[in-house]
Amino acid sequence: MTNPFSTEAAGLQARHTSERLFKLSGLAAIIFAIGFLAIMVGSIAFTGAGALRESNILLNVDLGADNVDPSDPDGASYRTIVRDALKERFPDVKSRKDRRKLYGLLSPDAALELKQFVRDNPEAVGSRVDVWLLASDDADIYLKGGVDTSLEENQRKFSDAEVSWVDALTAAEQTKRQFNKRFFINGDSREPELAGILSSLVGSALTLVICFAISFPMGVGAAIYLEEFAKKNRMSEFIEVNINNLAAVPSIVFGLLGLAIFLNFFGLPRSSPLVGGMVLALMTLPTIIIASRASLRAVPPSIREAALGIGASRIQTTFHHVTPLALPGMLTGAIVGMARALGETAPLLMIGMVAFIADVPKGFLDSATALPVQIFLWADAPQRGFLEKTSAAIIVLLLFLVLMNLLAVVLRRKFERRF
Amino acid sequence: MSDISSKFATGINPFAKKSSGLPDKLIMVVLISCASVAILATIGIVMSLIFETVRFFEQVPITDFLFGTQWSPQTAITAEVVGSSGAFGAVPLITGTLLISFIAMLIATPLGLASAVYLAEFASARTRSIAKPLLEMLAGIPSVVYGFFAALTIAPFIRNTGATAGFEISSESALAAGIAMGIMVVPLVSSLSDDVINSVPQSLRDASLGMGATHAETVRKVVLPAAVPGIAGSLLLATSSAIGETMIVVMAAGLAANLTLNPFEAVTTVTVQIVTLLTGDQEFDSAKTLSAFALGLFLFVITLILNVIALKIVNHFREQYD
Numbered sequence: 067m068t069n070p071f072s073t074e075a076a077g078l079q080a081r082h083t084s085e086r087l088f089k090l091s092g093l094a095a096i097i098f099a100i101g102f103l104a105i106m107v108g109s110i111a112f113t114g115a116g117a118l119r120e121s122n123i124l125l126n127v128d129l130g131a132d133n134v135d136p137s138d139p140d141g142a143s144y145r146t147i148v149r150d151a152l153k154e155r156f157p158d159v160k161s162r163k164d165r166r167k168l169y170g171l172l173s174p175d176a177a178l179e180l181k182q183f184v185r186d187n188p189e190a191v192g193s194r195v196d197v198w199l200l201a202s203d204d205a206d207i208y209l210k211g212g213v214d215t216s217l218e219e220n221q222r223k224f225s226d227a228e229v230s231w232v233d234a235l236t237a238a239e240q241t242k243r244q245f246n247k248r249f250f251i252n253g254d255s256r257e258p259e260l261a262g263i264l265s266s267l268v269g270s271a272l273t274l275v276i277c278f279a280i281s282f283p284m285g286v287g288a289a290i291y292l293e294e295f296a297k298k299n300r301m302s303e304f305i306e307v308n309i310n311n312l313a314a315v316p317s318i319v320f321g322l323l324g325l326a327i328f329l330n331f332f333g334l335p336r337s338s339p340l341v342g343g344m345v346l347a348l349m350t351l352p353t354i355i356i357a358s359r360a361s362l363r364a365v366p367p368s369i370r371e372a373a374l375g376i377g378a379s380r381i382q383t384t385f386h387h388v389t390p391l392a393l394p395g396m397l398t399g400a401i402v403g404m405a406r407a408l409g410e411t412a413p414l415l416m417i418g419m420v421a422f423i424a425d426v427p428k429g430f431l432d433s434a435t436a437l438p439v440q441i442f443l444w445a446d447a448p449q450r451g452f453l454e455k456t457s458a459a460i461i462v463l464l465l466f467l468v469l470m471n472l473l474a475v476v477l478r479r480k481f482e483r484r485f
Numbered sequence: 486m487s488d489i490s491s492k493f494a495t496g497i498n499p500f501a502k503k504s505s506g507l508p509d510k511l512i513m514v515v516l517i518s519c520a521s522v523a524i525l526a527t528i529g530i531v532m533s534l535i536f537e538t539v540r541f542f543e544q545v546p547i548t549d550f551l552f553g554t555q556w557s558p559q560t561a562i563t564a565e566v567v568g569s570s571g572a573f574g575a576v577p578l579i580t581g582t583l584l585i586s587f588i589a590m591l592i593a594t595p596l597g598l599a600s601a602v603y604l605a606e607f608a609s610a611r612t613r614s615i616a617k618p619l620l621e622m623l624a625g626i627p628s629v630v631y632g633f634f635a636a637l638t639i640a641p642f643i644r645n646t647g648a649t650a651g652f653e654i655s656s657e658s659a660l661a662a663g664i665a666m667g668i669m670v671v672p673l674v675s676s677l678s679d680d681v682i683n684s685v686p687q688s689l690r691d692a693s694l695g696m697g698a699t700h701a702e703t704v705r706k707v708v709l710p711a712a713v714p715g716i717a718g719s720l721l722l723a724t725s726s727a728i729g730e731t732m733i734v735v736m737a738a739g740l741a742a743n744l745t746l747n748p749f750e751a752v753t754t755v756t757v758q759i760v761t762l763l764t765g766d767q768e769f770d771s772a773k774t775l776s777a778f779a780l781g782l783f784l785f786v787i788t789l790i791l792n793v794i795a796l797k798i799v800n801h802f803r804e805q806y807d
Binding site: 084102315351409420441457467 | 513516517518519520523524527530533537595596599600606607616620623626627628630631632634636638668701704725728729730731732759760764777778781785788789793796
């Protein structure tokens with residue numbers, strides 16, 4: 067007679083192996099998914115880190131009297147001065163085509179930089195000075211090692227001549243890399259080396275302010291009504307069905323709603339944070355209502371009974387006793403909802419927040435764009451210089467999302483009460 | 486003292502303030518109108534979509550839209566050029582949408598289910614407390630980031646792999662978009678399935694383990710079959726969100742309306758076309774612009790049906806074991 071518990075029993079070994087395999091496959095799935103997340107965020111962060119540094123080129127510019135009139139320094143043609151300095155540095159470059167390439171080593175903004183330099187240092191007028199000027203995106207990519215010089219010349223954007231000039235400048239210690247503060251204080255630009263995220267960041271902030279101002283009070287109001295006052299009838303059921311469905315409607319459909327109703331019917335200004343915030347508010351409303359209801363439900367009935375027992379009306383009970391206790395939970399839900407709204411792109415495309423915005427929007431009715439839309443626009447831009455800008459903008463967006471979610475966690479920990 | 490007792494005697498609540506700010510009726514009206522915004526939003530969506538769609542079908546027959554296999558929404562350049570008003574056959578868009586969603590579910594289903602089973606049945610409390618939030622993070626990352634990664638990393642990777650194997654794969658393929666989307670909906674599948682698996686009564690497991698089944702056998706033959714309806718619900722919800730997903734496909738799937746089931750070719754989707762039709766310059770009354778609303782209505786109806794079925798299944802499942 068065989069022992070049914072012996073390990074030699076038919077197939078037991080195999081069954082244990084399959085048990086281990088089954089367990090392993092579950093673990094593998096989790097590791098795969100989290101690994102994908104790590105690779106995605108890691109590779110984007112790696113690319114985006116480059117955007118934190120910008121390249122500068124040191125040039126000896128002639129601010130002599132024939133170039134800059136000391137009585138009117140702003141009237142000088144700094145573009146010519148910069149170009150002359152480049153010509154002087156590389157006197158061998160003669161043909162027009164090569165010269166244009168040479169000028170292309172510097173950003174179109176270099177002339178403005180020089181003008182600003184003269185404004186800040188009026189005593190420099192009349193002499194020759196060494197000035198650090200911003201390099202163009204192509205030179206910047208080369209200086210950061212982004213150009214594969216082993217490729218044939220016609221297969222890369224940066225020609226041999228340009229390589230030799232930049233190498234000569236580097237050898238003479240006339241190039242440097244420094245922290246790129248433009249990325250944080252500039253608006254969008256056609257030139258990758260000048261493009262920054264400030265305008266879209268402000269656009270996102272304005273949009274979220276509107277979104278919060280609408281969706282939080284409305285969401286809390288709806289939750290209070292449904293949880294504390296509504297009788298179980300057709301009406302309240304219908305509202306609940308609507309909330310659940312609204313939570314699952316594709317985000318782009320909200321964009322269509324915004325386009326047809328807010329823009330075309332009410333004639334609100336296109337591309338404005340006001341409309342963007344309204345559309346996002348409708349999208350976040352279900353999240354806030356659901357979170358607020360859960361947090362109202364967590365307030366024990368004894369609080370209500372105590373308040374009612376000493377003679378408070380139902381309205382007083384709700385607003386003086388129940389809601390304040392539920393408020394931290396509601397806020398937590400709202401922050402999570404705002405984080406989701408911050409990452410939303412598709413509905414904003416529908417209402418025109420997809421324009422080229424170089425200036426920081428000043429109000430809720432100005433044309434604006436949002437950070438995720440800026441990412442989408444840059445990802446579409448043909449210049450290679452935008453690659454690291456896009457990645458860096460993504461990292462900024464993710465940082466904000468992490469911060470908001472951390473804030474929600476901290477709030478929850480700090481105010482969490484066990485009744 | 487006699488003051489208070491006399492008030493009690495007359496039945497007046499001595500603690501009631503004369504007026505506590507707003508009258509109660511007004512507060513109730515405000516609260517009810519807050520709650521009605523959800524209804525108004527739904528009505529707004531349905532009305533705006535239907536209204537524009539009806540106008541679209543005045544210009545283009547509904548049968549052309551639903552059964553046509555050509556999609557090239559050009560509007561006539563001049564009024565005289567009749568007939569060049571474009572073709573509005575939505576079939577290639579629908580197959581494209583379904584193809585990408587299918588690829589996404591092909592990836593999300595095994596990954597999501599295996600993760601859910603592991604987290605619910607095998608993982609220690611500590612592993613669970615680390616792995617679950619990490620998985621949830623996948624859902625928290627904006628879709629524009631997935632789109633960027635799909636277009637920039639996944640698509641070239643697929644193309645290069647294809648090139649070394651001797652295939653010609655276009656740089657915008659259904660596969661790249663599908664993979665990114667699949668990973669994005671993994672947490673949707675895993676967290677819902679996790680809930681469902683957890684709500685299978687412990688007695689079923691105990692019975693199976695008591696009969697000598699291994700833990701894995703118990704999961705495969707007892708727990709999962711008991712959880713099938715709930716899991717199906719979670720898969721439907723994930724499919725619905727894959728169908729409605731926009732940014733990934735806009736950035737990685739392309740614009741060419743190919744009627745194909747080949748995952749290596751570029752396809753376009755309903756959402757991509759809505760975005761391309763409505764961004765940039767638009768005349769509001771042209772068939773081209775109106776067709777975006779018809780596509781939107783289609784999207785709304787499909788996702789609504791999927792969601793309603795999914796929620797019914799999941800709720801029914803919950804009641805069964807409660």
